Amino acid sequence: MEKILNPEALDQKIAECTEKLNDKLSGKGGKRAILVCGGTGCLANDSQPIFDKIAEELKARHLDDKVSVTRVGCFGMCSQGPFVKILPEDTLYCKVKPADVERIMTESIEGGKIIEDLLYVNPVNGEKIVHQGDIPFYKKQQKVALHGVSTIDPLEIEESLGCDGFKALRKVLTSMKPQEVIDEVLKSGLRGRGGGGFPTGRKWQFAANVNAPQKYIVCNGDEGDPGAFMDESMLEGNPYAVVEGMEIAGYAFGATEGYFYVRAEYPVAVARLKNAIAEMRKAGLIGKNILGTGWNFDVHLREGAGAFVCGEETALLNSIEGKRGMPRPRPPYPAIKGLWGCPTCVNNVETLAQIGYIIRIGS
Amino acid sequence: MKIRLEVIKDVREICQQHKDEPSPLIVILEEVQKKYGYVPVELQEVISEETGVPAAEIYGVVTFYSFFSLTPKGKYVIHVCLGTACYVKNAQSVLDKLCTILGIKPGQTTEDGLFTIEAVRCMGACALAPAVSVNGKVFPRVQPTEVEKIIKEFRDQEGK
Ligand SMILES: Cc1cc2nc3c(=O)[nH]c(=O)nc-3n(C[C@H](O)[C@H](O)[C@H](O)COP(=O)(O)O)c2cc1C
Ligand code: FES
Numbered sequence: 001m002e003k004i005l006n007p008e009a010l011d012q013k014i015a016e017c018t019e020k021l022n023d024k025l026s027g028k029g030g031k032r033a034i035l036v037c038g039g040t041g042c043l044a045n046d047s048q049p050i051f052d053k054i055a056e057e058l059k060a061r062h063l064d065d066k067v068s069v070t071r072v073g074c075f076g077m078c079s080q081g082p083f084v085k086i087l088p089e090d091t092l093y094c095k096v097k098p099a100d101v102e103r104i105m106t107e108s109i110e111g112g113k114i115i116e117d118l119l120y121v122n123p124v125n126g127e128k129i130v131h132q133g134d135i136p137f138y139k140k141q142q143k144v145a146l147h148g149v150s151t152i153d154p155l156e157i158e159e160s161l162g163c164d165g166f167k168a169l170r171k172v173l174t175s176m177k178p179q180e181v182i183d184e185v186l187k188s189g190l191r192g193r194g195g196g197g198f199p200t201g202r203k204w205q206f207a208a209n210v211n212a213p214q215k216y217i218v219c220n221g222d223e224g225d226p227g228a229f230m231d232e233s234m235l236e237g238n239p240y241a242v243v244e245g246m247e248i249a250g251y252a253f254g255a256t257e258g259y260f261y262v263r264a265e266y267p268v269a270v271a272r273l274k275n276a277i278a279e280m281r282k283a284g285l286i287g288k289n290i291l292g293t294g295w296n297f298d299v300h301l302r303e304g305a306g307a308f309v310c311g312e313e314t315a316l317l318n319s320i321e322g323k324r325g326m327p328r329p330r331p332p333y334p335a336i337k338g339l340w341g342c343p344t345c346v347n348n349v350e351t352l353a354q355i356g357y358i359i360r361i362g363s
Numbered sequence: 364m365k366i367r368l369e370v371i372k373d374v375r376e377i378c379q380q381h382k383d384e385p386s387p388l389i390v391i392l393e394e395v396q397k398k399y400g401y402v403p404v405e406l407q408e409v410i411s412e413e414t415g416v417p418a419a420e421i422y423g424v425v426t427f428y429s430f431f432s433l434t435p436k437g438k439y440v441i442h443v444c445l446g447t448a449c450y451v452k453n454a455q456s457v458l459d460k461l462c463t464i465l466g467i468k469p470g471q472t473t474e475d476g477l478f479t480i481e482a483v484r485c486m487g488a489c490a491l492a493p494a495v496s497v498n499g500k501v502f503p504r505v506q507p508t509e510v511e512k513i514i515k516e517f518r519d520q521e522g523k
Contacts, residue, residue, distance in 0.1 A: 041490050044501030078490035226446035229487035264393070264430055265486050267499055305389055305428035308484060322388030322416070324427040340385060 021162030027088030038071035041078025073237020149237030160240035168359035188363035194348030221262035235269035245352030378413035446485030
């Protein structure tokens with residue numbers, strides 16, 4: 001994407017991308033969209049070959065100008081995957097195998113029928129459910145941190161822009177003072193999602209109060225707790241939102257550089273985050289003079305090297321500094337003396353993923 | 364162990380590529396590990412010369428993180444997840460079975476240089492427990508009885 005030079009150009013880009021994404025999802029002009037889950041859980045169950053085969057079949061049947069196919073992030077119900085969802089009908093097929101693709105094409109896409117044996121079965125009463133929106137698991141959900149996940153193509157910055165991406169960054173850069181951002185986050189009551197539960201606004205306030213030429217914001221993506229993969233699904237499903245949250249944090253307490261620390265056990269997340277950072281750099285959303293506002297921010301990515309303790313923030317900082325990941329005694333707290341001795345806030349992935357929403361909607 | 368000259372040259376180059384970054388040691392080690400499958404003491408000394416980080420400190424870092432290895436890893440690196448979810452789904456038996464079949468312990472490599480077994484922490488694929496991955500490809504719900512077949516698949520690929 002070409003560089004976005006100012007806030008107005010961003011607004012225009014957002015409007016274009018939003019229309020495009022909405023058209024795609026709502027089936028405008030009689031078009032349809034197929035979404036295939038490309039989260040780690042479903043990838044392990046052959047969702048890549050399923051995606052490839054759908055793309056191939058669409059071409060072979062000359063349907064590729066009427067039906068699109070997108071690989072999206074985790075649907076959150078990996079045990080029922082791989083998922084194939086058809087829009088605008090909202091038909092959801094579960095536990096799909098590559099061998100099912102032909103049937104889906106012939107019977108469902110071309111024939112307009114529902115394939116009964118691929119539907120979700122409600123474990124409570126054995127009923128089959130056609131639409132994703134009717135599945136009890138999804139009925140009560142409202143996605144905040146996971147905004148856009150399992151809807152957008154995580155590799156395409158335009159889809160993120162079509163899904164509220166960078167509206168919050170624009171808002172803080174053009175109409176909010178750093179202290180107002182901190183106050184808003186304080187008021188929202190957001191607490192760190194990394195386990196400690198420390199109020200995020202207060203952490204930022206500590207770092208903001210220190211006068212220093214260089215400060216850092218670090219995103220903790222080490223996610224060492226067994227069985228947890230919400231950070232993974234965010235980084236895989238909408239990495240742009242996490243980077244946006246990091247930038248807003250940086251603006252709020254005066255950091256001009258951010259480090260992501262993501263565990264090496266998450267190769268898919270690392271690759272998508274890397275791509276997101278590169279795309280944002282191209283679009284001028286990372287780097288010098290962002291949106292022509294004179295504000296600079298740079299983002300780096302470090303991979304973990306396999307040590308549970310590196311999820312602890314001071315050990316993590318040592319690891320970024322290239323040392324053994326041993327925890328440091330506190331105080332001094334990282335907000336006062338962190339990465340390379342500079343004031344640093346360490347925030348969890350999920351914490352940062354919520355920032356954009358809070359700024360957009362208000363506390 | 365004798366390290367080939369090209370390798371040393373290449374490692375110096377990798378160091379040079381990162382010389383403008385702050386504290387690039389782990390980034391360099393990760394790149395060398397990924398490319399050559401291990402970071403022996405001889406290469407640590409090269410990295411020490413290039414980065415100015417004392418060799419003893421580099422050794423400390425290499426031995427701290429499970430991602431780095433002092434001996435070459437096999438062509439196929441098998442990760443057996445021993446995270447909580449996989450563990451309660453009998454991952455230990457899967458690991459034991461693998462070790463028996465290949466005649467090595469976790470962390471070791473078979474003599475023909477084909478396989479390395481590693482016990483890893485949660486891969487975030489708990490819905491597929493117990494999960495085993497080979498060079499990043501995840502095999503879901505692996506039973507001890509299926510291990511032999513997986514190994515055979517890779518041996519066949521190699522014609523061995
Ligand atoms: C042993 C140990 C492991 C930890 N692992 C993680 C982790 O995997 N991810 C994480 O975000 N926080 C982890 N934490 C908490 C971090 O130290 C830190 O509190 C957190 O990243 C701060 O971000 P937050 O304020 O957004 O929650 C761990 C703490 C300890 C003591
Ligand atoms: S990876 Fe597909 S539902 Fe989680």
